[in-house]
Amino acid sequence: MTDRRPSGQQKRVNRITRKVGLDAGALIHVGLLQEHNVRVTVFDYDGTHCDQWQPQDLEEIVPLKDSPTVSWINVDGIHDVQIVERIGQLFGIHPLIQEDIVHAGQRPKMEDMSDHIYIVLKMLEGQDSEREVDWEQLSMIIGPNFLITFQEREGDIFDPVRQRITEDKGKIRKVGADYLAYALLDLVVDHYFVVLERLGDKIEVLEEEIIGQSGPEVLNKINHLKRATLTMRRSVWPLREVISNMQRLESDLIKETTKPYLKDVYDHTIQIVDTVETFRDMLSGMVEIYMSNLSNRMNEVMKVLTMIATIFIPLTFIVGVYGMNFQYMPELHWRYGYAAVWIVMLIIAYGMVSYFRKRKWF
Numbered sequence: 001m002t003d004r005r006p007s008g009q010q011k012r013v014n015r016i017t018r019k020v021g022l023d024a025g026a027l028i029h030v031g032l033l034q035e036h037n038v039r040v041t042v043f044d045y046d047g048t049h050c051d052q053w054q055p056q057d058l059e060e061i062v063p064l065k066d067s068p069t070v071s072w073i074n075v076d077g078i079h080d081v082q083i084v085e086r087i088g089q090l091f092g093i094h095p096l097i098q099e100d101i102v103h104a105g106q107r108p109k110m111e112d113m114s115d116h117i118y119i120v121l122k123m124l125e126g127q128d129s130e131r132e133v134d135w136e137q138l139s140m141i142i143g144p145n146f147l148i149t150f151q152e153r154e155g156d157i158f159d160p161v162r163q164r165i166t167e168d169k170g171k172i173r174k175v176g177a178d179y180l181a182y183a184l185l186d187l188v189v190d191h192y193f194v195v196l197e198r199l200g201d202k203i204e205v206l207e208e209e210i211i212g213q214s215g216p217e218v219l220n221k222i223n224h225l226k227r228a229t230l231t232m233r234r235s236v237w238p239l240r241e242v243i244s245n246m247q248r249l250e251s252d253l254i255k256e257t258t259k260p261y262l263k264d265v266y267d268h269t270i271q272i273v274d275t276v277e278t279f280r281d282m283l284s285g286m287v288e289i290y291m292s293n294l295s296n297r298m299n300e301v302m303k304v305l306t307m308i309a310t311i312f313i314p315l316t317f318i319v320g321v322y323g324m325n326f327q328y329m330p331e332l333h334w335r336y337g338y339a340a341v342w343i344v345m346l347i348i349a350y351g352m353v354s355y356f357r358k359r360k361w362f
Contacts, residue, residue: 027081030103038077039154043165044069047174050166058086064146065091070177071146072165076154078102078139084150091148092116093141101150104137108238110245117142117253119181119242122235123157123188126198132228133195135235138188140181142253147177149184157191158184178258182265185243189268192236196275199228203282210286210293222286229279236276240269307361311352315345 042061044051046069055061064071078084081102088098097118100106108121119140124133141148161183164172172183203225210218243266247259254262322331322341331337 027085027098027102029079029081030105036077036154038075038080038083040083041074041076043072043074043162045165045173046070050168050173052166058083058090061087062090065143067145069145070173070180072177072180073146073148074158075148075150076156078104078137078150078152087148091141091143091146093118093148097141101139104152106137106139108235108242110242110249112249112251114251115143117246117249117251119185119246121185121188121239121242123151124192124195124232124235126195132199132202132224133231135231138184140184142177142181144253145177147180147184157187161187175257176255178254179261182258182261186261186265186268189239189265189272192232192272193268195232196272196279199225199232199279200275203279206286207282210289219287219290222283222290226280226283229276229283232272232276233280236269236272240266240273243269303361307356311349314348314352318345318348 039054040058040061041054042052042064044064044067061071061073064073073087075083075087078101084098084102087093088095088101092115094113097111097113100118100120106120109119111118117140119142121138121140122135123138124135126133136152139150141150161172161180164170164183172179202221206218206221206225209221243262246254247262247266318341322329331340334340
């Protein structure tokens with residue numbers, strides 16, 4: 001997936017509170033803050049031809065609803081709710097579905113509306129910043145002969161599908177809109193493996209770092225990776241249910257010939273879920289190793305301090321005795337008393353150090 005942020009991380013607009021008290025189906029954009037104009041791209045194809053264009057007026061796409069060809073209408077940007085609403089009116093999309101489309105942050109799900117199927121999922125991409133994984137909401141409307149996709153921003157991972165359509169590779173131009181939806185789903189899920197591989201490489205590097213280093217920067221890296229795996233888990237677990245429901249769906253919009261391909265995507269999601277769970281266990285184990293290393297270092301410091309204090313206990317006793325300044329202390333008037341006290345203290349200190357080393361406490 002190409003980087004689609006102009007600079008840094010894009011901010012998300014949170015206007016959920018503005019929807020309080022409004023009618024069901026009220027269109028309020030919640031998602032990435034965008035400044036570009038919404039772009040609509042159309043692929044219209046069958047087994048003999050393929051047309052691609054960007055309509056200047058949405059009325060141009062009205063004939064596609066009843067066309068015998070397959071039409072893929074892709075919308076880059078959901079911040080202009082009027083365009084989403086107009087497309088919804090032209091293709092008979094339920095108002096509640098339109099509301100979900102412009103409200104990024106939906107849990108991956110599928111809804112069968114009889115004459116069209118609504119699917120929402122997350123597209124993920126790896127990052128080099130503290131935010132290891134970034135996500136974007138993708139909405140699909142599957143109709144009898146059309147597929148409408150709504151993305152939050154320009155650019156995506158679907159160029160291989162576009163190439164297969166324009167160059168007539170494979171069977172994509174010989175089948176319906178449901179197979180096109182499968183092809184996009186498969187590409188999104190396959191890209192999860194790319195993100196997982198990236199996370200896996202970082203986890204392997206972190207495993208080596210954590211053994212020899214237990215500073216706070218290591219703990220920060222672990223926390224960033226844990227948040228990334230949590231983001232993936234939230235994206236993949238519900239998607240597994242979505243694809244399973246599509247397989248069992250009794251609808252003319254999902255043909256029986258497409259369901260075996262959906263089974264393959266379902267198997268991939270299971271594999272991703274297992275890998276994510278493995279990464280979560282590994283990162284939890286790293287936290288335990290970090291705390292163990294920290295505790296061991298603290299124990300080593302305390303052991304050294306304890307030994308030093310133990311060595312100085314008898315020395316402090318001797319110094320304390322001869323520091324009482326009683327009048328009748330014979331050693332105070334002895335010519336070699338000062339040297340004798342030093343010799344005794346050094347012998348005691350040396351003896352204790354030798355004993356500690358013999359016991360391998362040093």
